Amino acid sequence: METVMVAEVLDKSGRVHSRLRLERFPVSIGRGYHNDIILDDEFVSPDHARIELDEAGQPVVVDLDSDNGTYVLPRLTRITRQPLGSETLLRLGHTLIRLRSADYRVPPARRDSLGLTRATRWLTQGAGAALAYGTALALIILDHYQGSAEVVSPEQLLLAALSIALAIPVWAGLWALVSRSFAHHAYFVPHLAIASAAVVAFFALDTLGQYYAFAFSAGLSADLLFQLVTVLVSAAALYGHLRFATLLTPRVIGTTALLTAVVLVGMTGFSDYVGSLEFSDDLPYPGELKPPAFAFTQPKTPARFAEDAKALLPALDAGELD
Amino acid sequence: MHYLTKAGIDSILLCLIWLVALPSALAQTQQIFSRYQDRVVQVRILEASSGAKAGVGSGFVVSASGLIVTNYHVIADLVHKPGLYRGEVLTATGLLAPLRLVNFDVVHDLALVATDIAFPRHLTLATGPVAIGERLYSIGTPLDLGFTIVEGTYNGLLEHSLYEKIHFTGSINPGMSGGPALLADGRVVGVNVATAGNQVSFLVPARYVAELLARTPGIAPLEPGAAQALLQRDLVANQARYMERLLARPLPTVPLGDYRVPGLVAPFLRCWGDAEHDPSNVYEQVTQQCSSEDDIYLSRTQQTGMVHFQHVFVAGRNINRFRFYALYQAQFNQPYEKIPAEREDVSRFACHTDFVRHGSLDFKAALCLRRYKRLPGLYDAVLRAATLDHNTRGLVTTLVLAGVSADNAHRFARHYLESFAQERRPWKR
Numbered sequence: 001m002e003t004v005m006v007a008e009v010l011d012k013s014g015r016v017h018s019r020l021r022l023e024r025f026p027v028s029i030g031r032g033y034h035n036d037i038i039l040d041d042e043f044v045s046p047d048h049a050r051i052e053l054d055e056a057g058q059p060v061v062v063d064l065d066s067d068n069g070t071y072v073l074p075r076l077t078r079i080t081r082q083p084l085g086s087e088t089l090l091r092l093g094h095t096l097i098r099l100r101s102a103d104y105r106v107p108p109a110r111r112d113s114l115g116l117t118r119a120t121r122w123l124t125q126g127a128g129a130a131l132a133y134g135t136a137l138a139l140i141i142l143d144h145y146q147g148s149a150e151v152v153s154p155e156q157l158l159l160a161a162l163s164i165a166l167a168i169p170v171w172a173g174l175w176a177l178v179s180r181s182f183a184h185h186a187y188f189v190p191h192l193a194i195a196s197a198a199v200v201a202f203f204a205l206d207t208l209g210q211y212y213a214f215a216f217s218a219g220l221s222a223d224l225l226f227q228l229v230t231v232l233v234s235a236a237a238l239y240g241h242l243r244f245a246t247l248l249t250p251r252v253i254g255t256t257a258l259l260t261a262v263v264l265v266g267m268t269g270f271s272d273y274v275g276s277l278e279f280s281d282d283l284p285y286p287g288e289l290k291p292p293a294f295a296f297t298q299p300k301t302p303a304r305f306a307e308d309a310k311a312l313l314p315a316l317d318a319g320e321l322d
Numbered sequence: 323m324h325y326l327t328k329a330g331i332d333s334i335l336l337c338l339i340w341l342v343a344l345p346s347a348l349a350q351t352q353q354i355f356s357r358y359q360d361r362v363v364q365v366r367i368l369e370a371s372s373g374a375k376a377g378v379g380s381g382f383v384v385s386a387s388g389l390i391v392t393n394y395h396v397i398a399d400l401v402h403k404p405g406l407y408r409g410e411v412l413t414a415t416g417l418l419a420p421l422r423l424v425n426f427d428v429v430h431d432l433a434l435v436a437t438d439i440a441f442p443r444h445l446t447l448a449t450g451p452v453a454i455g456e457r458l459y460s461i462g463t464p465l466d467l468g469f470t471i472v473e474g475t476y477n478g479l480l481e482h483s484l485y486e487k488i489h490f491t492g493s494i495n496p497g498m499s500g501g502p503a504l505l506a507d508g509r510v511v512g513v514n515v516a517t518a519g520n521q522v523s524f525l526v527p528a529r530y531v532a533e534l535l536a537r538t539p540g541i542a543p544l545e546p547g548a549a550q551a552l553l554q555r556d557l558v559a560n561q562a563r564y565m566e567r568l569l570a571r572p573l574p575t576v577p578l579g580d581y582r583v584p585g586l587v588a589p590f591l592r593c594w595g596d597a598e599h600d601p602s603n604v605y606e607q608v609t610q611q612c613s614s615e616d617d618i619y620l621s622r623t624q625q626t627g628m629v630h631f632q633h634v635f636v637a638g639r640n641i642n643r644f645r646f647y648a649l650y651q652a653q654f655n656q657p658y659e660k661i662p663a664e665r666e667d668v669s670r671f672a673c674h675t676d677f678v679r680h681g682s683l684d685f686k687a688a689l690c691l692r693r694y695k696r697l698p699g700l701y702d703a704v705l706r707a708a709t710l711d712h713n714t715r716g717l718v719t720t721l722v723l724a725g726v727s728a729d730n731a732h733r734f735a736r737h738y739l740e741s742f743a744q745e746r747r748p749w750k751r
Binding site: 145146147148149150151214217219279280281282283284286287288289290291292295297298299300301302303305306307308309310312313315316317319321322 | 602603604605643644645646647648649650651652654655658660661663664665668669670671672673674675676677678679680684685686687688689690691692693695698701704706708710711712713728732733735736739740
């Protein structure tokens with residue numbers, strides 16, 4: 001049987017830099033230009049090593065008394081002669097060479113799940129992205145209109161939306177750059193869709209949170225809920241961006257996105273907490289006011305309200321707010 | 323008979339005044355100054371380690387035992403930071419001696435101190451009535467510029483004041499605090515305490531000096547630690563006094579927009595109003611506020627004893643309810659009238675928030691309290707409530723009570739909320 005091997009010269013990140021099919025032996029390796037495999041590495045000797053067939057016809061690597069030696073990974077053992085299996089990783093000088101036999105079994109193809117669900121595919125195509133982007137801008141304009149105490153002109157409203165209108169494509173553009181370098185495709189439209197959807201989600205959840213805080217006079221629980229929702233929305237957005245920007249597995253991306261979101265929200269939460277320890281004469285009541293139709297809680301009498309307020313005293317007198 | 327007697331006394335008083343007032347006013351001022359300045363002193367507060375002056379005020383000798391009257395706010399550092407400050411007294415003749423704090427009345431801003439100086443004479447108090455327009459002579463050391471006499475007139479007691487004060491038309495300047503304001507015969511009518519500028523000044527009536535003297539047994543200095551207990555006792559009693567008046571009857575109300583709101587609920591308050599009607603805004607706003615305009619000085623950082631409330635009626639103009647409620651919410655979160663205090667004085671606020679219904683009125687209400695760290699049993703309270711019975715109109719009210727008991731804060735919060743009502747005639751632009 002004829003022995004065929006493949007030699008792969010790897011770069012520092014482990015990617016294949018060059019690949020050579022070896023059919024005729026011996027094969028010489030070194031820095032000199034007379035070699036079969038020429039290594040452009042100043043730590044490699046001109047005649048460094050040779051791959052030859054032993055008596056049984058099995059391939060072996062032989063060190064040619066090189067200056068810096070030949071090593072076998074993973075344990076970096078220096079060798080003078082080493083039989084080659086189906087896969088061997090060698091280190092010569094600073095260069096890694098992977099030697100595989102031609103019958104090396106590669107794993108089956110990875111399932112390409114990018115944009116597999118119908119909803120994701122729809123969102124990340126032109127129409128969906130345009131809708132998400134348009135909705136985000138419409139919400140910004142609506143928020144500005146509802147929040148202004150003065151008569152506002154359409155021009156002022158457009159101006160208010162301008163910064164976000166620009167910020168979303170710029171953000172998507174940055175992700176597109178990342179995509180281009182790691183996934184070899186820009187995916188600008190999906191990134192635009194994801195960023196816009198995140199803006200819409202934040203708006204929707206913030207509004208819901210405000211109504212919740214109003215309806216239940218909730219301070220702390222509304223804050224915690226908001227933090228949790230922020231983590232989930234940012235993690236989802238980050239997951240989407242990373243799915244298009246990298247070739248990592250969904251599990252790795254999911255974990256990375258969630259951890260990043262937790263760390264980011266945790267950091268702002270921690271800085272808020274440190275701020276709350278500072279002395280302040282602010283009144284920490286939930287300040288949300290919504291139209292009467294959204295007040296779901298049964299109102300108390302003034303007497304009952306004053307009575308309930310006495311529950312503040314033990315913590316206050318115990319110095320918990322000092 | 324009654325009228326005759328009164329007229330008789332009045333005419334005798336008038337004759338006396340004329341007898342004294344006839345000689346040239348200038349000569350008389352000189353005379354009063356030279357006759358009484360040996361009974362007036364400068365009170366100095368010194369930083370203990372360096373001996374540098376941290377503050378100066380004035381004072382006067384009020385008893386044969388050598389007790390000196392000054393303002394509480396002049397010597398407050400000795401109460402709050404006894405380790406960091408000490409006090410001394412400088413007489414007009416140049417004698418200097420350390421002072422000892424004997425007693426004080428924080429509510430009326432008075433203090434009694436003692437020294438080892440033997441004063442041959444002291445001033446006497448005029449606790450009887452004084453006629454408006456009568457000349458008064460205020461003595462003190464303004465801005466540390468040496469002993470000075472200022473002429474002015476007695477203008478009666480302040481009408482709207484939680485803590486009774488004499489309105490004195492004359493220039494009292496910083497450093498004169500604690501000095502006496504004398505009648506021409508040398509009797510003390512009041513103690514210099516504050517100024518509003520432009521010759522509008524205030525005196526503590528002499529009767530509070532008399533009351534403080536009456537409850538001061540001797541010249542022994544206050545025990546260390548007794549000062550805080552005294553402060554606490556006086557402040558608790560003081561808030562009980564005026565809160566009882568506020569709680570005694572239903573609060574009188576005035577119309578504001580669609581509502582009836584607490585108005586001038588006590589004579590010691592003063593109320594102001596204002597309206598905002600800017601065509602470029604999508605709302606109109608009417609504001610009313612009432613305030614005691616008076617406070618108690620506790621320390622460099624803390625004041626207390628105020629009562630303040632404010633109502634803001636907001637009506638939207640052709641806007642949807644969500645837009646109205648966005649600006650109504652902003653109104654609900656406006657800054658309130660802050661009560662001066664620092665971290666060493668008070669805790670942070672804790673709030674209780676809920677929906678409240680009284681009669682046909684619905685509110686969102688928050689009651690916030692913070693405790694006085696050094697004065698147990700006293701709190702600052704802020705009640706804020708917004709009516710919730712209309713989609714495009716509403717009223718935000720804020721009540722601020724400084725230095726009250728928790729019980730009074732809770733009782734008055736209830737009393738205050740219960741005084742609101744719907745106005746029978748609905749509001750029209």
